[in-house]
Amino acid sequence: MSITTVNTTPFPGQRPGTSGLRKKVAVFQQAGYLENFVQSVFDTLGDCGGKTLVLGGDGRFHNRVAVQTILRMAAAHGFARVLVGQGGILSTPAVSCVIRKHGALGGIVLSASHNPGGPDGDFGIKYNIANGGPAPENVTEAIFQRTATIAHYRISDAADIDLNRLGPSRIEQTEVTVIDPVADYAELMERLFDFDAIRQLFAGGFRMCFDGMHAVSGPYAKAIIEGQLGAPAGTVINAVPLEDFGGHHPDPNPVNAAQLIEIMAADNAPDFGAASDGDGDRNMILGRKFDVTPSDSLAVLAAHATLAPGYRAGLKGIARSMPTSRAADRVAEALGIPCFETPTGWKFFGNLLDAGKATLCGEESYGTGSDHIREKDGLWAVLFWLNLLAVTGKSVEQLVSEHWKRFGRNYYSRHDYEAVETEAANELMASLRIKLATLKGQDLGHHVVALADDFDYTDPVDGAVASRQGIRIVMTNGSRVVFRLSGTGTEGATLRVYLERYEPDPAFHQLPTQQALYPLALIAEQVAGIADWTGRAHPTVTT
Numbered sequence: 001m002s003i004t005t006v007n008t009t010p011f012p013g014q015r016p017g018t019s020g021l022r023k024k025v026a027v028f029q030q031a032g033y034l035e036n037f038v039q040s041v042f043d044t045l046g047d048c049g050g051k052t053l054v055l056g057g058d059g060r061f062h063n064r065v066a067v068q069t070i071l072r073m074a075a076a077h078g079f080a081r082v083l084v085g086q087g088g089i090l091s092t093p094a095v096s097c098v099i100r101k102h103g104a105l106g107g108i109v110l111s112a113s114h115n116p117g118g119p120d121g122d123f124g125i126k127y128n129i130a131n132g133g134p135a136p137e138n139v140t141e142a143i144f145q146r147t148a149t150i151a152h153y154r155i156s157d158a159a160d161i162d163l164n165r166l167g168p169s170r171i172e173q174t175e176v177t178v179i180d181p182v183a184d185y186a187e188l189m190e191r192l193f194d195f196d197a198i199r200q201l202f203a204g205g206f207r208m209c210f211d212g213m214h215a216v217s218g219p220y221a222k223a224i225i226e227g228q229l230g231a232p233a234g235t236v237i238n239a240v241p242l243e244d245f246g247g248h249h250p251d252p253n254p255v256n257a258a259q260l261i262e263i264m265a266a267d268n269a270p271d272f273g274a275a276s277d278g279d280g281d282r283n284m285i286l287g288r289k290f291d292v293t294p295s296d297s298l299a300v301l302a303a304h305a306t307l308a309p310g311y312r313a314g315l316k317g318i319a320r321s322m323p324t325s326r327a328a329d330r331v332a333e334a335l336g337i338p339c340f341e342t343p344t345g346w347k348f349f350g351n352l353l354d355a356g357k358a359t360l361c362g363e364e365s366y367g368t369g370s371d372h373i374r375e376k377d378g379l380w381a382v383l384f385w386l387n388l389l390a391v392t393g394k395s396v397e398q399l400v401s402e403h404w405k406r407f408g409r410n411y412y413s414r415h416d417y418e419a420v421e422t423e424a425a426n427e428l429m430a431s432l433r434i435k436l437a438t439l440k441g442q443d444l445g446h447h448v449v450a451l452a453d454d455f456d457y458t459d460p461v462d463g464a465v466a467s468r469q470g471i472r473i474v475m476t477n478g479s480r481v482v483f484r485l486s487g488t489g490t491e492g493a494t495l496r497v498y499l500e501r502y503e504p505d506p507a508f509h510q511l512p513t514q515q516a517l518y519p520l521a522l523i524a525e526q527v528a529g530i531a532d533w534t535g536r537a538h539p540t541v542t543t
């Protein structure tokens with residue numbers, strides 16, 4: 001075994017987006033592409049002697065190859081120890097959990113999350129810091145700067161590690177330990193939730209369907225839901241992670257999880273349905289013939305949090321991303337705790353969680369989590385719901401409609417215009433920005449604009465500023481239209497339009513969502529000229 005220094009030249013565009021660096025697999029397959037990025041991460045970290053690194057991914061195509069490369073580079077960089085998931089597999093929440101539990105310096109997650117996989121799909125890499133969370137922007141920016149000047153990387157020429165065999169081996173001076181991807185995570189879940197109550201629920205004939213979408217959460221769900229909680233075999237479907245996710249889009253929303261939606265719409269539907277995404281950090285919650293919007297899910301969990309053992313002491317605060325509906329704000333108000341509004345992306349929750357300002361966090365994009373780790377956590381949300389269902393004896397629909405009665409309903413929908421021309425999307429946003437100053441006070445057809453701005457965020461803990469995080473147009477009646485461009489796509493640009501309307505009156509809580517939001521969709525079109533700029537009369541995906 002020996003370590004070599006390889007000359008290299010920078011690749012343009014290695015700037016991490018909302019959640020790491022994501023590109024087509026073919027881009028990552030270029031000689032030196034992954035190596036350059038990983039070396040830039042290590043250079044940013046400095047001396048790693050004596051330190052532990054956690055490594056794993058969602059099992060998508062190119063995962064195993066990338067794991068072996070990173071192991072050889074970590075060894076060349078002098079890490080004392082690398083903990084790698086068996087088969088190269090670790091869900092994003094499991095990486096966060098393992099980093100924290102084993103006092104690691106950080107971790108590398110190989111995933112493009114909800115983006116499709118396979119040879120023609122996407123690949124991604126993300127660095128997480130010692131608190132278990134995604135690196136904040138100052139770190140990702142430093143990594144990006146480094147990628148622009150990199151001239152060589154260091155790598156060991158050691159043979160591949162057998163990723164299937166649990167236990168330690170050695171590359172150079174580095175101990176590489178293949179760990180059970182589920183064990184640490186399962187142990188944490190057992191401490192947070194009332195597993196006895198959930199076991200009794202299943203023993204009493206309660207039925208559920210968890211769709212692993214052939215992505216990383218299958219093994220976790222099988223071990224915990226079927227294994228520890230005693231749900232019947234077959235409760236978890238599409239449970240085996242596949243390199244191409246079975247050709248599907250591992251994005252747990254009603255559009256992409258069509259199979260589960262169909263199961264939950266049948267006359268003999270199970271009581272509860274759930275799905276997770278590529279890397280296991282998202283969750284979709286369904287009742288019988290009933291979808292729960294992620295924003296409502298956050299609010300319901302917050303309102304009932306003390307029913308789960310891990311949150312018995314109550315919540316310190318709630319945090320949500322700016323485009324997420326304000327359902328959680330009402331719960332925070334009722335509980336007398338703060339509600340923080342952050343830019344999109346879980347990295348913005350890290351400081352609030354570390355400082356003990358927030359306990360629960362959520363995003364409208366099927367992301368929910370808490371201070372138990374520093375990532376959003378799909379299965380955690382599912383177990384939280386199971387805990388509530390078990391303890392209250394109510395159905396999903398009952399819990400949500402009672403919630404609306406108490407707090408009012410925040411109708412909510414996101415309209416995505418995917419793969420539009422980048423230039424046109426940028427111009428749409430630029431022209432919106434120019435309009436902002438003139439919008440305030442305007443009557444846009446039964447809606448008067450109370451506030452129109454481009455969201456800026458100052459982190460209340462370290463004062464870091466993130467600007468231009470999304471254009472929001474807030475009406476005097478509390479309705480909102482928000483526009484932003486995605487930072488996770490790999491083809492052209494994706495415009496996201498978020499619509500929200502608050503309805504206090506229970507007599508109007510049963511409208512079809514798109515109908516309830518139609519006037520706001522018209523306003524979005526009127527203000528932004530979406531059809532003109534994008535050439536699209538309708539969104540690609542509506543959730």
Ligand code: VG1
Binds near residue numbers: 019112113115
């Ligand atoms: C999207 C979501 C955002 C989420 C991010 C990562 O980002 O909108 O809420 O944090 O994906 O999720 P964007 O920039 O495309 O809107 V995951 O599960 O793909 O890591």
Ligand code: CO
Binds near residue numbers: 092113277
């Ligand atoms: Co994800």
